[in-house]
Amino acid sequence: MFDVLSRIMRTGILTETPAEDAQNSSAITDLQTDLRSILGRALCIRQVDAGSCNGCELEINALNNPYYNLEGLGIKFVASPRHADLLLVTGPVSVNMEEALKRTYDATPDPKFVVALGDCADCGCVFGRSYASRGGVANLIPVDYTILGCPPEPAAILKGILQVARSKHRAS
């Protein structure tokens, strides 16, 4: 136990402010307040891998490490589309995932946002469109925002999600 505690002490707090808000850390507090006032709770994200190579998932998972501290921003990943405000979709959409993606989209309550994450989700990238791949997510469901990169870095993902959360606020 002592070991654990001393390591926690030594590690300290690692959480960084998202780059775009570096000069204005109150922006995060504002965002948290905004999110709570609109939703009465955190922004809930459902991630859907529609055929990715798993590279994009690795970077989404990195958002949960102490440097990014996503939950501290009032953003959390949820296990069901029914609890989601936003779908974060990766990969070129494989034909074998087409139906599951559409079903997840339909199961997400309105108003919903769809973010296409990664070059594949944007346009199919190196996989293109083929007998097995439908290419970008927008070929199947409406996309509100795209985060480019292969894979996009966690800071870019965070920035994109914050942007969507803000526009969601403005829209409401």
Next chain:
Amino acid sequence: MMMEFDRFDPPPAKFPGNVPAIRVQANADHWFAAAEALHAAHAHFLSLWGADDRDRDNCFRIYGAWLLPDRVVVIENALRDVANPHYASLAPLFPAASRMQRAVYDLLGISTEEPDMRRWLRHDGWPESVFPLRRAFDGNQQYPVTSEPYPFVQVEGDGVHEIPVGPVHAGTIEPGHFRFSVVGEKVLRLEERLGYTHKGVGKRFQAMPQAEGHWLAARLCGDSAVAFSWAWCAALESITDTLCPPRAIALRALALEHERMANHLGDLGALGNDAGFAFGLTQFSRLKEDLLRTGAALFGERYLMNFILPGGVARDLPAHASALLSAQYLKLEESVAGLRSIYDEHAGVQDRFRETGRLDHAPAEQLGALGLVARASGIQCDLRVNMPWPPYDGLQVQPALQTSGDVAARAQVRFDEVFASLRLCRALLADLSAGPVHAAVPIAEPGSMGIGLIEGWRGPVLIVLEAGPEGSIRNCHAHDPSWQNWPLLEYAIIGNLVPDFPLINKSFNLSYSGQDG
């Protein structure tokens, strides 16, 4: 063993590649006999794939690849009955062949007499009569999805019920379907259905020039980008007589060991978390992030999707790299050693790790385990040890080996391998020769075939590349060791509790995209 093949006509030929390999042409009669001989020699089954060669010499071909202790053996079987291409199933000898045979049927319409020939990669996205890897098929053709049911195996009995999970999972992980048959909380049977992320990479390779194939190879399985892109380049370099500069080879190995460490650190954190010890996740995910950031600063990317290319690597390390890395290795080593003793002494973690998801040596051997999972069940197999290709031939890699085959053993192998990788990275940096990091690569002779086999963090990743005319790719077969290890997860979960599945699954951490292709 070799005697068997010497009687073949033509005799075995050297197969160009980064590891010693031979290619044996067997006809239909010798195909199964060759597999039996390999089985008797305790060869590890590596892969199975096919090709449509009707345009060239009017046959389909089926290939099998095995690992002997010191070489790879590829057996090739030309199927002359093109109206009804058929070969003898290898599954009675090598159970891992079963799903690969189903995949070969889905892609090429080459069949075998296996009782289980349910579709594997084809779900309902293209018509039953369409075989996408046949040469005349236009890969850009699209079909509407039809909803076809999949006949899962039913388990019957008092109090047995089914829990279907997926393809979309609760966490941020890849898609696949798991069907549990349970009594109370106890798992009687798990059946996996994969193929959801099939992206048609075999066909895609055929539409790319040799000079670009490494882009796709790096994206077959994102966590193994270095391993697959190296395998791809090794295959191409072997058929173009390209000699990579020594500095480039050392940098590739440095990148591969970084990839191994990053994945192991991530898994060790996730394993702690799944055992109810969130502290582990926080600590290990921080260490992983530190390593990725250093990687980004030195190699130019966090995940090295664009680092390895034919002839060498895309960029050299900056001058301050050595000092920066040495300092980081020191910190990493100290932190991981500390965390290891915390894990080892934590009663809660050990209680969840030990005896959970056990895969004993005998079934692991019989079912054909590969890589990390095999080493945790006492099977000594690591290409860096058995067939060390440059620069590993000068590094004396020590294999990590555990025998208990449970979650604890798979965690220990990861710990051991992090320390071993640190040692290798230091040795690579200490011996780093000056010089260029890239050599020009000519185009390969049409019809030439090469093999790239790299021990990635999960196990051996394979690329078999056949050149087409004018710098094109005629065929490219990619194989991830997850093919072998997925069925072992079905085995290891039997008799365990449903709530232990995430932990056991994480201890295997297999690739979906890598196996789906």
